[in-house]
Amino acid sequence: MKKGAFAFVLHTHLPFVRKAGVWPFGEEWFYEAMAETYIPILDMLNSLRRDGCRASLTISLTPVLLEQMADEYMLSQFRVYVADRISRAESDIKRFSSDAAMLKIARFYREFYSSTLRSFDSVYRGNVTGAFRDLQDAGYLEIIASAATHGYLPLLIRDSSIYAQVETGVRTYEKYLGRKPKGFWLPECAYRPSYEMREDGSSRLKKGIDEFLRSAGIDFFIVDTHAFEGGESFPASRTSAPGAKKFTLEQKGEPGSRTSLLPYVLGSECSVFARNRRTGMQVWSGEYGYPGDGNYREFHKKDSESGLQYWKITNAKAGLGEKEIYAREKIYSRVCENASHLTGMVGRMLSDFSSAGGGAFGIVVAPYDSELFGHWWFEGVMFLEKALRALSLAENGIEITTLGGYLEKHPPQQAIKLPETSWGAGGYHHVWLNSETEKMWVHIHEREKKMEEMVARYGGAAGILKDALDQAGRELLLLESSDWPFLVTTGQAKEYGRERFSRHCENFDAICGLVDSGAGDEELGNLVARVNGADNLFADLDYNIFACRE
CATH class of the missing domain: 1.20.1430.10 (Families 57/38 glycoside transferase, middle domain)
Structure with missing residues (x-):
């Protein structure tokens, strides 16, 4: 008997960087994400499919990213980027011929990037959007829509702008994915309800963000934990990325009767899920979570000649000069342990919730930026695969699902009014609206x-x-x-x-x-x-x- 459900939600977004710089800022962000995250995720999901594992997940593909994934210029330059990475690895193989540890990693990189290029050209035939579409059509993936260019919707002042962001997002989804979307990723999980706007001596009621979504045929979206449960918000999304400032601003509220383990319905008839805080910290945090394991690859330290990464995190306090050589052979067991730990954590949360709630069938919603897996946390795609396999085992009593799939079986039974919110530091708009912006x-x-x-x-x-x-x-x-x-x-x-x-x-x-x-x-x-x-x-x-x- 299943005790509850679990859903990975991957938010897949990059800004529009076409012909707007290459390195260190610009197109190379896209090429890195394609090579280290998007194609490896496709390979991983197709591996599960071949093995008959019905584990599925929800993923957003933002319209601005879909456009770049289908752009001939960007795809041709991606091939150039990957060929250059292979060439760098081959040069390192010659350079490290007398250093067995470094040589082993250089050979790994040559195969990693060669395999990526083979998948791109031979398996997906250069059509990454089509590969995602195929997985959705086969029932192994749920793709949700997002705003056209990832506009920060609560701070746009004109309804025409919010409408254009949402409607263009939905139309772009239909263009590339061949169906109407059911779910929507709010950029930065940023939401505002309806409110009375006073201007020029008069007032009018401004629609809530959910009303725009519902008018576009959207059934559900996601917010951060504190929008349901109150309490503190910890920064998610790319505010946790290397080089980002840390903010001390906090938004606190009195914990109420709402739980992030159930969806609710708004007055617009849009349903809303909330991010689970515990799994968020465990999978996201480099300080407290899995990505900070000393055996995993160090993101920041790069070889001075090739730019490839040959070192492991070692420990949280180690300076770049103290990092030890990365050992791939130690990774597999650590990833399996992390996946097992997550499975146990989710199972206990669902059991406790079911017992306390009279048998309520809850859902743990675990959203992350896709680029966490593979790009920031190099072993992250392997972790996703092991976690999906472990979570889907019958003996664990967990229904691994998509958000839309859960709603079909378990529509929300209670209504909710949401506050203004985001998943940025402090849970409000500070990251996007402050003295600098x-x-x-x-x-x-x-x-x-x-x-x-x-x-x-x-x-x-x-x-x-x-x-x-x-x-x-x-x-x-x-x-x-x-x-x-x-x-x-x-x-x-x-x-x-x-x-x-x-x-x-x-x-x-x-x-x-x-x-x-x-x-x-x-x-x-x-x-x-x-x-x-x-x-x-x-x-x-x-x-x-x-x-x-x-």
Whole structure:
């Protein structure tokens, strides 16, 4: 008899980096994630499929990432990147010919990247989005949608912007995955309810984020633990990444009767799940959790010539100069122990919850950034596979499921009202709105209003004029990305985040300015071609999607 359910939820997102720098910031983020996370996850899931293991998980693929995964330029450059990694490993094999330990790792890297390239070209035929779609169609994966460019929805001031982010996200999902999405990943798990907005002496009710989702046909989304249970929030998402600042801001609340082990339903009829705090800490934290094991590969220390990583974490206090050589042969047993530990932890939580709740069939929801597995935590994909296999064993009494699959069998029985929330440090908006980023939001809000004005002024546009307005819409979506204020706040790539934000603002202003000036088709067409040469996502976008909805 099953005592409850468990769902891995992987949030898969990168900002739009096409022709916007390569290294250290830009396209290489995409190439690294493809080689170390996305293709290994596909390989892992197909391995489970071949073995008849019906373990499944939920994964989000953001629209901006789907566009890059399908872009011929990005895919051709990915091949160049992987070929270069193989070449670096081969050079290291020659260089370390008299060092048995280093030689062994160099050979491992050569095979790792060669295998990645074989999977990409021979197994998936360069079609990564199609490979994910195939797994969903076969029932081994549930893919959920997200906002177009990962816009931070609670801080957008115009309903037209929220609508455009959500609707473009849903349409892009349908384009690449061939069906309508049931679930939605809110960027940064950021939510706000409806509220009364006072402006110019009048007031009106602004819709809650869930109402936009429900209007788009979405059944469920996810928030952080504290939105249900109160208490402290620990930072998730990329705020925990190397180089990120740590914030002491906390949001505390009185623990109530709600639990993160059950979904609830909102007034909009959208269901909502919450992240489980214990599994979040255990799998995410490099300080307290599995990724901090001293045997696992050290992320930060790289060989001065090849850039490949030959060292292990060793211990939490060891400086880079004190790191010991990475030993792959010690990894397998540690990963199996971690997977077994997680399985036991989940089983105990579900048993305790069922006993205390009169047999309630709970669910442990465990969401993480996909890039944690393989990129930040190199052994993470192997851990996912072992955990999925262990959790799906009948004797453990755990139903491993997707969020949509759980809802079909166990629809929520109680309603809830959610507070304003995110999964950032402090549980609120501080990571994205603070003294370093507040001016960015002034610029965003000005351009949200300007886009509505452009739609009203140039309704029914055709030809080059429509192309220009469509491109202005793409630039607005790009400048709304939550990635830019995130990079500024955390200090991971402060100047890059500012430069990218400014570039999209400038592109938007240039297009709108030229349109308003009455420029001819040739001048306008040249500008659009230049901007679209880099920012070519959402080819089917229609600027009318930004019509005023207040």
